[in-house]
Amino acid sequence: MPSTVIADMAYDPETQTLSVWFRPSGRRYDYFEVPAVEYDALRLSPSKGRYFNAHIRDSYPFTQSDRAEPRPRLQPHVAAR
Template structure:
């Protein structure tokens, strides 16, 4: 469970079996679950220079989600 150095995202968890990405945001908490997320997208998020920007460009509004 990586804790991210981000002003937008506190932490992220990934279940590769179900391809579910769970994200806890700094402002709104969480978890917010995103379904059908490829492993590469998760690794992109945790290795991104800016997790918030990566989230907005590659995850937000691209995957079905639930809080």
């Protein structure tokens, strides 16, 4: 997942929460009500930063974490088709 903007991301399909860690700060933002198909499209996009800015950043409610936190290692989610 090489990206100059996004360091890492994780998705919880039960809560539809997308967590994104940004470079270089390491800050985490949690985006809510993100459908699994949207996460899959972000994950598979050749430009994660461009996709994120166009489809997620201003489209879903979010919170910013107070500090950089360790990133969890979650399995990628692939939506059923």
